[in-house]
Amino acid sequence: MNRLPQQLNKAFFAATALFLVGCSNTKFVPQGDYLYTGASVNIISDSLSKSKKNELKKELEGSLTPKPNSTFLGLRPKLWVYNRVSEPKKESGFKYWLKYKVGEKPVYLSDVDIPFNLDLIENTGENRGYFNITASYDTLPKNKRVKIKYNVSPRTQYLINKVTFPADSTVLSKEINKTVAKTMLKVNEPFNLDVIKAERERIDATLKENGFYYFDPDNLIIQVDSTEVRHKVDLNVKIKNNTPELARKQFTIDKIYIFSDYNLRNTRNRRRLVRADVDTLLWKENSYIIDPKEKFRPQIYDRALYFKSGDLYNRSNHNLTLSRLINLGTFKFVKNQFVLSDSLANKFDAYYYLTPHEFKSLRLETLGKSNSASYVGGEVNFNWRHRNFLRGAELFTATLYTAIDFQVGGNRESNNIYRVGSKFSLTWPRIIAPFKFESSSAFVPRTRVELGYEFQNRTQLYTLHNFNASFGYLWKENALREHDLKLLEVTYISPEKITDKYRADMEDPNNPNARALQRVVEKQLIFGPVYNYTFTNTMLPKKHTFYYRGLLDLSANLTGLISGANAEEGDQKTILGVAYSQYIKTEHDFRYYLKLDETSQIASRFIGGVAYPYGNSVYMPFVKQFFVGGSNSIRAFRARTLGPGSYDPRTSASSFFHDQAGDIKLEANVEYRKKLVSFLNVAAFVDAGNVWLFNEEEGRPGGKFSSDFLSEIAVGGGLGLRFDFNILILRLDLSIPFRIPYYEKGERWSFNEIDFSSKQWRRDNLMLNIAIGYPF
Incomplete structure (x- = not known):
C-alpha cells in the first residue's frame, strides 16, 4: 500500500544523486574561469533556406575547437573521475591510468581561442561561397559553466x-x-x-x-x-x-624486369643484375624474369602483370598488378619502380622487386573454450603450410587436430566428446576449368581442393567417422563482394560403435525421441554443389554499414531426378549400399550496423534459413539441419537445446541431452555497444528466434512449422563486457530468457518469474557465455 511513496522517494534520491554528481565537477573550476560546455552557431539570414541553414550550421559547429568534455546521460563521468583522482606521483601504474586514460582533463573557457574560432567560421564560410560572411559571439555563463554562441551572417552564397x-x-x-x-x-x-x-x-x-x-x-x-x-x-x-x-608527356612501357627472389638487403647494382645472362630469362617480348634458383614458374605472372611492352602507362593497371602480386600470398614485399629509358623518348622500364615469404611453416595452436551447454574443453592444432607447393604460388595446408569437451554441469548425465581429425587443402592462384575465366579484380581468383577426416567419440553414446571432400572456386569481384562455389562437396558419415545405453534409448518403442536419435547415427552420404555469396562494407568509415551472406546448398538433385527416387513411397535409392540425401537448403544472414558516434553503435542481425528434403529423403540429414542457442545465437538458451517450435525438451525420456535441430530457422538480434575506455566495451542485447520442422515428428510434438510460428519465438536478453586487446576480443555475455516457447500458450513471457534472489532460478536461467570475438 506504500509502494507509490517509496517509488517517489527512490526517484527523488536518484535525481538528487545525479544533481550532486553534476555539481561536483564545477567545484574544481579555478577562480575566474568557467567549465566550457560547448558552442552553438546561430545563422542569421533571411535569404537562405532552412536546409541550407542547417547544413551550414552543422559544418561550422563541427569545425569549432576545442570540444567540450564528453557526456553520458547529461553527466560528465570521465571528468568526474579526473577530478576525484589525485595527481599520481609517476606516469605509470593504476592511478595514472585511472586519471588520464579513464578520466578526461577538464576543458575551461580559458582553453577556448575565440578569435581563432571566429576566423575559422569565416574561412569555412568563404570556402563554401559565402564571401561576405561575418561572425560575432556571446558567452552564456551559468553556475560556473559557460556556453558560447556564435552569431553568423553568411549573406549571399556565390x-x-x-x-x-x-x-x-x-x-x-x-x-x-x-x-x-x-x-x-x-x-x-x-x-x-x-x-x-x-x-x-x-x-x-x-x-x-x-x-x-x-x-x-x-x-x-x-x-x-x-x-x-x-x-x-x-x-x-x-x-x-x-x-x-x-x-x-605521355609515357609507354618499354622493358619489364621481374626480380622473383629479391633480397631487400642486396646492395648490388640492379642494372648489372639485369644484364647478367646467367640470371635473366626472356619471358615475353621485352619482358625478363630474374630468378636464378628457379623458385617460380613464369606462368604465375601471366595472371598478375597487367602491363606488357608497348602499353601506355595506366594507373589502374599499375595498382592492379601490385595488388595481384601481393594477393598471391607468396610474396612478403612487393616493390615497383619506373625508370626512364636511356635511349627512347617518352618511355620507361618497369621493375618489380618481389621478396618471397618463407615457403614452409609449422604452427602449433591451442584453444580453451566454454559454452552454455555446460561443456568446457580444449583443442590442439598442428598446421603445416607451403606457400609455393608446385612452384606456381600454390598454397598447401595440412592440419592435424585433437579436441576434448567435458560436461561439467547440467541436469542430465555427462557424455564427454573426443575428436581427432585431419584437413588437407591445396589452392591454385587461378581458375582450373575447361572454360576461360576473366577477372579484372585486384584479388586473384582461386581453385581449391579439400580433403578431411574426423573421428568423433561421444563417451557412453556412440562414435562416428566423418569423411569430406570438395572441389571449387573462390573469387572476389572487389573488396566488398566475394563468391565461393564448390562444384562438388561430398560428405560421408559412418558410425563405428553405438553403446548399449544409446541403442536402448533409440530402439525403445516408448521413447518418442527414438527416431531422432536413430538419424544421428545413420550412415549418411551427401554430395552436390554449395554456393556462398558475401557482401560487406563494414570496413568502411561510414555511419551505416551492412553485411550479407547467402548460402545455396544442393544435394543429389540431378541424381535423384534421374533415378526416380521417392523415399516417402519406400523407393529409396542407394550408392554403394548407402542411401544418399536429397534436399535444397538456403540460408541468409543480414547484418546492419548503425554508428551513433565515435564510441557507440547499434548492431543488428537477421538470419533466415530453409532446408527442404524431398525425393530420396524424408528428413534432412542431421549435420545439415539448423540449430540455435549458445554464445553466437540466442544467448539466453544453452547451445542446441532450443526448439523445434514449442517442443519441450524437459519431457524427453532420454537420460542425456541430444541436440535439437530444425529444417526452418528464424533469428534476430539487436545489440547496443558502447566503449567505456580504450580496451573495455559494454553491451546490452536482445536475441529472438527458433527452429522448426517441415514434418511433424511423434517424438517432438509442437515442432512443425505452422501459421502460429510467431507465438513460438524464444526471446532473451542481457548485458555483456568486451575486452578488446587488439589481437583478440574476449567477450562475456550474461543473459536471461524473456520468453520461453515451450511454456503454455499465453504464459510464455517469463518476466514474472525473474527472481535474482533465488539460487535455483539463477542456476536455471542465468546463462554466462564466454567467447572470443563479437557474436556478429
Whole structure:
C-alpha cells in the first residue's frame, strides 16, 4: 500500500544523486574561469533556406575547437573521475591510468581561442561561397559553466557562372579537354573549395590513366574571378607555367624486369643484375624474369602483370598488378619502380622487386573454450603450410587436430566428446576449368581442393567417422563482394560403435525421441554443389554499414531426378549400399550496423534459413539441419537445446541431452555497444528466434512449422563486457530468457518469474557465455 511513496522517494534520491554528481565537477573550476560546455552557431539570414541553414550550421559547429568534455546521460563521468583522482606521483601504474586514460582533463573557457574560432567560421564560410560572411559571439555563463554562441551572417552564397579549360593544342591540354563532360564544376552550383580540390584530383586521376605518370594535381590551378557577374564567379582551369616537362608527356612501357627472389638487403647494382645472362630469362617480348634458383614458374605472372611492352602507362593497371602480386600470398614485399629509358623518348622500364615469404611453416595452436551447454574443453592444432607447393604460388595446408569437451554441469548425465581429425587443402592462384575465366579484380581468383577426416567419440553414446571432400572456386569481384562455389562437396558419415545405453534409448518403442536419435547415427552420404555469396562494407568509415551472406546448398538433385527416387513411397535409392540425401537448403544472414558516434553503435542481425528434403529423403540429414542457442545465437538458451517450435525438451525420456535441430530457422538480434575506455566495451542485447520442422515428428510434438510460428519465438536478453586487446576480443555475455516457447500458450513471457534472489532460478536461467570475438 506504500509502494507509490517509496517509488517517489527512490526517484527523488536518484535525481538528487545525479544533481550532486553534476555539481561536483564545477567545484574544481579555478577562480575566474568557467567549465566550457560547448558552442552553438546561430545563422542569421533571411535569404537562405532552412536546409541550407542547417547544413551550414552543422559544418561550422563541427569545425569549432576545442570540444567540450564528453557526456553520458547529461553527466560528465570521465571528468568526474579526473577530478576525484589525485595527481599520481609517476606516469605509470593504476592511478595514472585511472586519471588520464579513464578520466578526461577538464576543458575551461580559458582553453577556448575565440578569435581563432571566429576566423575559422569565416574561412569555412568563404570556402563554401559565402564571401561576405561575418561572425560575432556571446558567452552564456551559468553556475560556473559557460556556453558560447556564435552569431553568423553568411549573406549571399556565390554561384558558378562559367568554367573554362585549357584551349591550346598541346597533348596535355587535349587530354584535359577530353574530361570536360565529367567535370565536377557545374554552372549555377555554389562555389565550394572542396569541389575545386576534388576536380583537380579527378583530372589528375584521368591523366594517370592515359600515360601522364609524372603529372600531379599541384600542376593545376583553378583561378576564381568574381568581378564579371554579381554574386557569381568564373572559374578558369589552367596548367601552371612552371609545370615540369616530364609532367607534360605521355609515357609507354618499354622493358619489364621481374626480380622473383629479391633480397631487400642486396646492395648490388640492379642494372648489372639485369644484364647478367646467367640470371635473366626472356619471358615475353621485352619482358625478363630474374630468378636464378628457379623458385617460380613464369606462368604465375601471366595472371598478375597487367602491363606488357608497348602499353601506355595506366594507373589502374599499375595498382592492379601490385595488388595481384601481393594477393598471391607468396610474396612478403612487393616493390615497383619506373625508370626512364636511356635511349627512347617518352618511355620507361618497369621493375618489380618481389621478396618471397618463407615457403614452409609449422604452427602449433591451442584453444580453451566454454559454452552454455555446460561443456568446457580444449583443442590442439598442428598446421603445416607451403606457400609455393608446385612452384606456381600454390598454397598447401595440412592440419592435424585433437579436441576434448567435458560436461561439467547440467541436469542430465555427462557424455564427454573426443575428436581427432585431419584437413588437407591445396589452392591454385587461378581458375582450373575447361572454360576461360576473366577477372579484372585486384584479388586473384582461386581453385581449391579439400580433403578431411574426423573421428568423433561421444563417451557412453556412440562414435562416428566423418569423411569430406570438395572441389571449387573462390573469387572476389572487389573488396566488398566475394563468391565461393564448390562444384562438388561430398560428405560421408559412418558410425563405428553405438553403446548399449544409446541403442536402448533409440530402439525403445516408448521413447518418442527414438527416431531422432536413430538419424544421428545413420550412415549418411551427401554430395552436390554449395554456393556462398558475401557482401560487406563494414570496413568502411561510414555511419551505416551492412553485411550479407547467402548460402545455396544442393544435394543429389540431378541424381535423384534421374533415378526416380521417392523415399516417402519406400523407393529409396542407394550408392554403394548407402542411401544418399536429397534436399535444397538456403540460408541468409543480414547484418546492419548503425554508428551513433565515435564510441557507440547499434548492431543488428537477421538470419533466415530453409532446408527442404524431398525425393530420396524424408528428413534432412542431421549435420545439415539448423540449430540455435549458445554464445553466437540466442544467448539466453544453452547451445542446441532450443526448439523445434514449442517442443519441450524437459519431457524427453532420454537420460542425456541430444541436440535439437530444425529444417526452418528464424533469428534476430539487436545489440547496443558502447566503449567505456580504450580496451573495455559494454553491451546490452536482445536475441529472438527458433527452429522448426517441415514434418511433424511423434517424438517432438509442437515442432512443425505452422501459421502460429510467431507465438513460438524464444526471446532473451542481457548485458555483456568486451575486452578488446587488439589481437583478440574476449567477450562475456550474461543473459536471461524473456520468453520461453515451450511454456503454455499465453504464459510464455517469463518476466514474472525473474527472481535474482533465488539460487535455483539463477542456476536455471542465468546463462554466462564466454567467447572470443563479437557474436556478429
